Amino acid sequence: MHHFNYRDGSLFAEDVDLRQIAAEVGTPVYVYSSATIERHYRLFAAAVKANAPAGTAHVFYALKANGNLGVLKTLAALGAGVDTVSEGEVRKALAAGFPPEKIVFSGVGKSESELRFAVGAGIYQVNIETEGELDLLSRVAASLGKRQEAVFRVNPDIGAGGHAKITTGSSENKFGVSFEEVGRLYARAANMEGVRIMGLALHIGSQIRETDSFEAAYVKMATLVGTLRAEGHRVERLDLGGGLGIPYEIPQDFNNRDFDYGPDLIEAYAAMVGRVTKGLDVELGFEPGRLIVGNAGILLTRVLYLNPRPTKQFLVVDAAMNDLMRPAMYEAYHEIWPVSEPAADASRIAYDVVGPVCESGDTFTTGRVLPEQKPDDLIAFMTAGAYGASMASTYNQRLLVPEVLVKGGQFAVTRPRQSYEELLGTDRAPPWLA
Structure with missing residues (x-):
């Protein structure tokens, strides 16, 4: 079993509302139980x-x-x-x-x-x-x-x-x-x-x-x-x-x-x-x-945009293949749960869920039927505790994704989100270009 469940209309990690983590830490973010x-x-x-x-x-x-x-x-x-x-x-x-x-x-x-x-x-x-x-x-x-x-x-x-x-x-x-x-x-x-x-x-x-x-x-x-x-x-x-x-x-x-x-x-x-x-x-x-650890972790992400096409609907989120490589690398499947608990009669739409990276391979899933989403909604990629953050990169000069550990009603940032100063500070110009 895992310890991610709906309570009072929202998805919780143990006794912590994921909306609180998103508000305080930002998205995308890994959350572990x-x-x-x-x-x-x-x-x-x-x-x-x-x-x-x-x-x-x-x-x-x-x-x-x-x-x-x-x-x-x-x-x-x-x-x-x-x-x-x-x-x-x-x-x-x-x-x-x-x-x-x-x-x-x-x-x-x-x-x-x-x-x-x-x-x-x-x-x-x-x-x-x-x-x-x-x-x-x-x-x-x-x-x-x-x-x-x-x-x-x-x-x-x-x-x-x-x-x-x-x-x-x-x-x-x-x-x-x-x-x-x-x-x-x-x-x-x-x-x-x-x-x-x-x-x-x-x-x-x-x-x-x-x-x-x-x-x-x-x-x-x-x-x-x-x-x-x-x-x-x-x-x-x-x-x-x-x-x-x-x-x-x-x-x-x-x-x-x-x-x-x-x-x-x-x-x-x-x-x-x-x-x-x-x-x-x-x-x-x-x-x-x-x-x-696989079922002990999720990747929490926020919907940025909807991009409708004649034959499909793209759902653009702020997580990308550099944050969760498994779908692009292994054609891996991850369940997607809305953070706001959907009503039993909520409209369902087939989405291609994609990220911001400049590659068509930055696609988490195609034709996935989900409760209707709108910009700023939070969703969770489930079963992401293994080979998620450990394979993450800064591709496209994106900041390394942060990680949070939950214990009961407490949570702590165990790896902060990288800053742009830290990202750019790892580079060194050769002396002839300095």
Whole structure:
């Protein structure tokens, strides 16, 4: 479930009227619900831990989904770990209060300086994706007088996901070492200084709404664990990645307070994991991102203009593709809710909802039937908490969108709207043009 509901004719985030946020912070603006983040983390963590031996399941939130400091501090306070994919994300995790021993460093192209920082910080685990990275990690850690714990990310040649661009487990994708190579690399690593190989990892894709693909990949990994152990290798950890998806389509009554976002799928996934890994005697790792924060956030925007045409009606809003990239990049669907609760008999009109950016691709949806809108009305793009603000840019020299975190009846700006002075101040003229 989420905590965005109509009350007294207006859409609320928990106990805060979104009209108040729009008035005080302006639009466009991302708004996140603490209660939703907390609920989804607890649901997932409880399910996977109930299906694993005591103390052997670790949940590492995928920071790339949403790196807002308020969101991160909320999760750190719940005891979550964090999965990072850059030095900047490692630094952000540390700043948010995640202890180093709860930080995983993933990613296919880690640089020497990034590895040096992560190893120096004392992080829990590096997920190695290439033989070259193994060699580099060994040299870097040895030079620091450390032996970094790591796992090999294996490509199981089973890809899945809601879009080709978020499928990561196929042999056609860039991620991980192949099944054919992992045995040789495991043997090499056993004699290398600076590295202590603890096990295996995988990630097959994102926005997966069934368990069959996961199960097929996990069965292959369980078999690999047995093969490596038979060869005399230590395999103590199995990082199963993330990717469990969420529903983006919400019942169209704009009012369904009882609609929930997938506890049945979470329970089915956790039960499957327990069944497949039973008797393996490994510590399990999980890296959910979208599942935790996706439904916890909305993008609040204001209608600027109506632009009627003979065959369609354009609804121009002040949010743009630089604020929410998913529709332009992934053809992604987001429900759109009016902030003012529509009457049951309100006129419905099919709109192409578009933003101000100078591209036809700056289109959020086409032919979407909504209650009739007029300039200055507020609408909310739902299920925008994952890969929304984290992918935002200043394209067209537009200011970075601000972010707000709600907790009960309180809200706080956790990333202020950028000023034009800050935007222009990042540029430097070359000396011959100064």
